Amino acid sequence: MGRHREFDLDKALDAALTMFWQKGYEGTSFEDLTRVTGVARPGLYAAFGNKEALFRKALDRYDAKYMTFMSDALGEPKVYDVIRRILEGSVKVQTLGGSSRGCLGVNGAVACSDEAEPIRQELIARRNATEAALRARLKRARQEGDLPPSADCAMLAGYVMTVSQGMAVQAKAGASKATLAAIVAHVLATWPSSASKRMRAAR
Amino acid sequence: MGRHREFDLDKALDAALTMFWQKGYEGTSFEDLTRVTGVARPGLYAAFGNKEALFRKALDRYDAKYMTFMSDALGEPKVYDVIRRILEGSVKVQTLGGSSRGCLGVNGAVACSDEAEPIRQELIARRNATEAALRARLKRARQEGDLPPSADCAMLAGYVMTVSQGMAVQAKAGASKATLAAIVAHVLATWPSSASKRMRAAR
């Protein structure tokens, strides 16, 4: 029934994702999107809806394609490995291919016009959901004795997210993978689960 | 010689600064600026130049008015107090008046269009200058025995900037002053200058 699409939906979405990742939601124009996807404007509208809908689809794809390390990390049995995989995974994605990518969840919209506010709120909600999942995982670790009984799980979850998002800003600004990896190593060395590791960090 | 200005230059610049702080460089329209300053478009152009020039002047004012804690901190004799004042000062500015401000240096532009790229580069340059100053201060501390001889000053400076910028993202997203203060306390407790403090953090 009818003519079929000449462009690949997934390829177009990947291209749009790359553009949003680089320039953020507001910084990306529809002309950018048509150029990078190779699809004329009406084609994008027909396939994905308007710019906001396209961004949300790109965001879903980003989660599915680049943020899987997060759920993998949460599944680690030892909390130290949870944190290690989260932070190492963050660095890997943020400096993918040696480029200065940062994180779409941060690049997308930090401060923006009123028009883009729904997108900013969406990104905040997703980051908060991630932090909540990590917080729950830390509480489990505390119950299991994998964290000290006095550990402030909410604070620690916020701390890890802070480091991850801070690295995202630095990565987008050009920080190298090695630079960020050193910071990750320091965070791990000062992680409150193992006294021996902290001793090593002191020297 | 001629009529004199009816509006206060400093007040207008402060108003523009507030707007840029909230919505970033690209997210702020000239209409926003005229509304919040109460000055008609040509008045702003005559007084400050175009939007980019106005942003740079607002950025200078931001440094002079809100970032003074940084040079104050660097002047502290003990490196622990340097870090403490940097992080506590960051939190104070980022949550000023209980609002979700974040940091102009981050909000201004993380990812943006090609047109705003010069502004993004300017912000990167300023953040790098801050990190370089901190790095130099840490090296001095290491020479003075205020940090372990093996301390990686470049990494530690990058780490502190990462935490500060990460908190800026979180503050803009609505994190409370208390939430951020708890994170700062953790960073200080794990700071590699004092073994006793690390012991306390373990419990």
Add this chain to the structure above:
DNA sequence: TCGTTTTAGTAATGGTCATTATAAAAAACT
């Protein structure tokens, strides 16, 4: 008081933005 100088406000400018009518082209089904 008169002319000069600078500001203020109105409104226009060209450009770009996201979004869509329109119409031609191509594939599928009858």
Add this chain to the structure above:
DNA sequence: AGTTTTTTATAATGACCATTACTAAAACGA
């Protein structure tokens, strides 16, 4: 082959963007 359906590409739409002529008004010096 003919009809229908869907996707293309061209190009138009109105809104908003930063920027600026232009005109009127106000304050200064003479």
